Amino acid sequence: MVVNSEQQSVLVVDDSQDIHALVGARLKSERVNLLHAYDAEEGLNIARENLPDLILLDLDMPGTDGLTLCRLLKNQDELVHIPVIFLTATLDVDTKVKAFELGAVDYVTKPFDAIELKARVRAALKTKGYHDLLTTKARIDALSGLWNRGYLSEQLSAELSLWHRHGQPVSLLMMDIDHFKAINDTHGHPFGDLVIQRIGRVINRLSRESDVACRYGGEEFAMILRDTPAPGATVIAKRLRREIAALEFTAGRETVSPTMSIGVAGSDQFDEVAELSGQQLVEAADQALYRAKDTGRNRVVCR
Numbered sequence: 591m592v593v594n595s596e597q598q599s600v601l602v603v604d605d606s607q608d609i610h611a612l613v614g615a616r617l618k619s620e621r622v623n624l625l626h627a628y629d630a631e632e633g634l635n636i637a638r639e640n641l642p643d644l645i646l647l648d649l650d651m652p653g654t655d656g657l658t659l660c661r662l663l664k665n666q667d668e669l670v671h672i673p674v675i676f677l678t679a680t681l682d683v684d685t686k687v688k689a690f691e692l693g694a695v696d697y698v699t700k701p702f703d704a705i706e707l708k709a710r711v712r713a714a715l716k717t718k719g720y721h722d723l724l725t726t727k728a729r730i731d732a733l734s735g736l737w738n739r740g741y742l743s744e745q746l747s748a749e750l751s752l753w754h755r756h757g758q759p760v761s762l763l764m765m766d767i768d769h770f771k772a773i774n775d776t777h778g779h780p781f782g783d784l785v786i787q788r789i790g791r792v793i794n795r796l797s798r799e800s801d802v803a804c805r806y807g808g809e810e811f812a813m814i815l816r817d818t819p820a821p822g823a824t825v826i827a828k829r830l831r832r833e834i835a836a837l838e839f840t841a842g843r844e845t846v847s848p849t850m851s852i853g854v855a856g857s858d859q860f861d862e863v864a865e866l867s868g869q870q871l872v873e874a875a876d877q878a879l880y881r882a883k884d885t886g887r888n889r890v891v892c893r
């Protein structure tokens with residue numbers, strides 16, 4: 591397992607220009623992207639915008655001090671996992687204990703020893719890299735390589751809040767492989783798994799960077815299409831259906847061509863903008879999917 595530290599960024603929050611220059615010089619040989627803030631407010635803003643991998647935080651800043659900023663950082667869901675290393679001139683035990691209680695992972699005393707600072711930064715970044723990797727893995731479906739249902743639900747809520755706040759539409763596709771039980775029963779479960787894997791690859795290939803494609807469970811898939819109203823999503827769904835119908839699998843002497851039924855629903859199809867929940871959009875796309883099944887399968891039905 592390799593953790594890529596190339597892209598990692600470190601935010602330095604300190605009121606002293608000299609400390610920024612010193613940290614820059616000490617970490618010059620490390621492949622980290624340094625971000626700089628000179629007070630707590632700026633630090634909080636930069637942290638929110640950039641989600642750095644590590645924060646080096648001065649304990650003794652004028653105005654809002656480091657401990658207060660650390661508490662603010664640890665109170666925010668999107669920032670709570672960013673490790674904080676305190677930079678401090680004090681060796682007072684009570685203050686250090688307080689810093690750890692607030693969620694700091696380490697501290698470095700000024701003036702820094704170059705080797706020690708590097709070692710502590712490296713260790714914190716490595717742990718953060720593993721944490722990020724595990725978080726990503728926990729969101730991925732092992733068989734298809736797509737996102738899992740939990741991640742899709744999270745993202746759907748985020749997309750619907752964009753719809754409520756800014757009117758940016760979001761659509762959802764619910765997709766189900768047709769007669770999959772018969773495929774399993776005739777050719778065996780491992781063959782069925784192969785079909786799920788290859789269909790997952792097609793869905794992944796046809797999705798844009800901004801889409802969230804997931805295996806919803808069993809032989810069912812779902813896709814969130816960001817900034818896309820229902821008619822646009824229907825075009826994508828039709829392309830997906832076509833590409834999947836064109837797949838061919840060899841099972842002994844037989845050629846198997848699975849098909850997919852797809853239901854489409856978009857936030858733009860709902861009048862009561864403020865009322866629309868992720869659950870409602872899933873139900874609407876699911877009902878469209880049932881209609882696709884009922885009316886002959888291998889087709890796309892839009893709500």
Ligand SMILES: Nc1nc2c(ncn2[C@@H]2O[C@H](COP(=O)(O)OP(=O)(O)OP(=O)(O)O)[C@@H](O)[C@H]2O)c(=O)[nH]1
Nearest residue numbers: 766767768769770771772774779780782783808809
């Ligand atoms: N191979 C394999 N089969 C699975 C997996 N998850 C669910 N299944 C099977 O998928 C089948 C789904 O069958 P049904 O819900 O009856 O649906 P269907 O046969 O696709 O019929 P329609 O959806 O009505 O077209 C069941 O036999 C499940 O055991 C999996 O991860 N791998």
